Structure formats: C-alpha cells, structure tokens
Amino acid sequence: FRRRFKLKVGMSPHQYFLQVKIEKAKELLLYTDTEIKDIAVQVGFPDPYYFSRVFKEREGIAPGQFRGTKHAG
Numbered sequence: 604f605r606r607r608f609k610l611k612v613g614m615s616p617h618q619y620f621l622q623v624k625i626e627k628a629k630e631l632l633l634y635t636d637t638e639i640k641d642i643a644v645q646v647g648f649p650d651p652y653y654f655s656r657v658f659k660e661r662e663g664i665a666p667g668q669f670r671g672t673k674h675a676g
Contacts, residue, residue, distance in 0.1 A: 639670075
C-alpha cells in the first residue's frame, strides 16, 4: 500500500496525513480566533509544542506568526 500510495501521491501516507493536518490548521489559524493549543488538538496533535515544531518545519514560519501575517495561500 505504502509504495503504491507514494507513487500515486508523491509522498508517504504519513507525510500526506501530516500535510492534511497542517492545511486544516492553516485554515483554522486564518479564519478563527481559536487558540493555537486548541487548533493543535483539533487537527490531531495532542502536544501543541510538537504541532508548532512540525508546522514551522513544513511552513517555514511558526503558527502564531502565520496567523499574524494572514497568509492567503
């Protein structure tokens, strides 16, 4: 499954799932006033520090900074 998934999507199922969670978090950061720790839990990261680390690694900016700059995409 993993091999076929990666061929089709271009990344492993785990990496894809992380990307989906980060995209949902970006929506919540932009369009709600929900606290970052609560967004982390909503998208499936029980530890807000781990969420922030993964978000920054993938987006190049911390979640609070992302929200503050109101990125459009």
